[in-house]
Amino acid sequence: xxxxxxxxxxxxxxxxxxxxxxxxxxxxxxxxxxxxxxxxxxxxxxxxxxxxxxxxxxxxxxxxxxxxxxxxxxxxxxxxxxxxxxxxxxxxxxxxxxxxxxxxxxxxxxxxxxxxxxxxxxxxxxxxxxxxxxxxxxxxxxxxxxxxxxxxxxxxxxxxxxxxxxxxxxxxxxxxxxxxxxxxxxxxxxxxxxxxxxxxxxxxxxxxxxxxxxxxxxxxxxxxxxxxxxxxxxxxxxxxxxxxxxxxxxxxxxxxxxxxxxxxxxxxxxxxxxxxxxxxxxxxxxxxxxxxxxxxx
Ligand SMILES: NC(=O)c1ccc[n+]([C@@H]2O[C@H](COP(=O)([O-])OP(=O)(O)OC[C@H]3O[C@@H](n4cnc5c(N)ncnc54)[C@H](OP(=O)(O)O)[C@@H]3O)[C@@H](O)[C@H]2O)c1
Numbered sequence: 001x002x003x004x005x006x007x008x009x010x011x012x013x014x015x016x017x018x019x020x021x022x023x024x025x026x027x028x029x030x031x032x033x034x035x036x037x038x039x040x041x042x043x044x045x046x047x048x049x050x051x052x053x054x055x056x057x058x059x060x061x062x063x064x065x066x067x068x069x070x071x072x073x074x075x076x077x078x079x080x081x082x083x084x085x086x087x088x089x090x091x092x093x094x095x096x097x098x099x100x101x102x103x104x105x106x107x108x109x110x111x112x113x114x115x116x117x118x119x120x121x122x123x124x125x126x127x128x129x130x131x132x133x134x135x136x137x138x139x140x141x142x143x144x145x146x147x148x149x150x151x152x153x154x155x156x157x158x159x160x161x162x163x164x165x166x167x168x169x170x171x172x173x174x175x176x177x178x179x180x181x182x183x184x185x186x187x188x189x190x191x192x193x194x195x196x197x198x199x200x201x202x203x204x205x206x207x208x209x210x211x212x213x214x215x216x217x218x219x220x221x222x223x224x225x226x227x228x229x230x231x232x233x234x235x236x237x238x239x240x241x242x243x244x245x246x247x248x249x250x251x252x253x254x255x256x257x258x259x260x261x262x263x264x265x266x267x268x269x270x271x272x273x274x275x276x277x278x279x280x281x282x283x284x285x286x287x288x289x290x291x292x293x294x295x296x297x
Contacts, residue, residue: 006084007243008032008076010067010124011094013045015193016143019236020091021049025058027240029089032080034065067094067120077127086135089243090128092121092165093143096198097158100218101211104202105157113200117161121168129181136180137291139243139250142169144185146257149266154218166253170274173252174287182250182289186239187267189257190225191232230258247291 007024011017012033021033038046046062053060061083065076080087098105098113105113125140132138147155148162165185172183201218202208208215238256252271255263278284 004028004030005088006030006032006080006086007089007091008034008080008087008124008128009091009093010034010065010120012049012062013038013042015195016188016191016232016235016239017091017093018045018049019232020093020239021060022052022058023233023236023240024243025053025060026056028059029243030059030061030084032061032063032076032084034063034076036064036066038062038064067092067124068115070123073123073127077131081131087128087131087138088135089139089141090124091141091143091239092124094120095143095161096200097155097195098200098202099154099158099222100202101154101208101214102156102202103207104204106202106204109200109203110157113157113161114164117158118164118168121165125172125183129176132181133179137247138181139247140169140172140176140181140183141239141242142166142183142185144169144187144253146187146189146255146261146263148185148187149263150261152221153214154221170252174278174283177287177289180247180289180291182247183252184242184250185253186235186242187253187255187257187263188235189255189259189261189263190229191235191258192229193232196222196226196229228259234258248289 007029009017009020009031012021013035021031025031033049035042049060049062063076063079066072095117098109121142142165144165145162147159148166151159169183169185176183235256238254242254253267255267278287
């Protein structure tokens with residue numbers, strides 16, 4: 001995919017989203033760096049991005065976008081199309097972890113986890129797809145996690161949101177293949193970002209009273225993740241590589257991690273099993289990726 005293409009990133013205020021914005025803009029992409037409340041709580045982050053864009057002459061535009069609000073998503077996409085006239089890549093990155101023993105997590109907390117990590121992507125993709133369909137090309141990226149393939153106790157709800165995202169991304173990839181649009185998941189391991197300060201713990205602590213030693217699982221895992229966290233630029237570099245991979249060669253899932261804890265092996269097995277399933281139902285031609293050039297015949 002050549003640079004000068006138009007990318008929208010959600011959750012661009014900090015962490016991966018911020019690095020995707022900077023890395024892609026430095027390669028010539030026009031980047032809409034979206035975040036919640038850029039004039040209020042994110043005014044410092046937004047001003048830093050604007051200053052960088054000015055200093056390095058980068059095509060970065062900061063926009064307000066809260067992935068939990070339909071009207072906010074629609075307004076941001078309208079602003080992108082009004083300004084750039086197209087949208088080539090969407091990076092569904094906004095997310096946070098709700099952690100703790102499953103029983104301590106209230107229904108409201110579970111809903112809020114899914115509203116951002118899963119329904120946020122539902123909203124964003126639905127806003128992006130009519131424009132990508134007109135172009136007969138596009139790339140939907142989903143920042144999932146190794147926790148979208150593996151389950152750590154006390155990260156079960158976060159995992160559930162990322163497992164859901166994996167299924168959503170893969171189903172979209174099959175269904176859109178005939179229209180030249182791809183849907184891909186990126187599965188990072190632990191990386192140093194602001195995420196460790198944005199963790200929400202299950203609030204119904206009374207439910208943990210009978211769990212005994214299981215109450216030590218969360219601190220043990222948090223310590224392990226903190227110690228092993230890698231440099232987040234690795235994920236931004238991987239996302240750039242995926243975007244720049246010719247469409248016909250892209251995979252549906254990419255693991256990016258400082259450690260090999262078996263996610264690649266799960267991806268390989270899932271890939272083979274999915275291919276058999278698709279063959280068994282006689283769907284191979286229906287889910288074949290078609291480029292705009294090939295479609296024109
Ligand atoms: N870091 C890791 O180790 C790791 C590993 C695997 C996967 N991930 C995934 O990577 C993604 C980015 O996380 P990160 O590590 O870069 O953490 P981060 O620095 O905390 O960034 C998370 C971003 O999501 C935004 N966000 C949260 N709720 C939002 C909403 N309703 N609407 C729009 N934006 C919202 C935050 O914005 P505000 O500034 O407004 O809060 C922030 O910009 C997440 O999906 C996370 O699950 C991270």
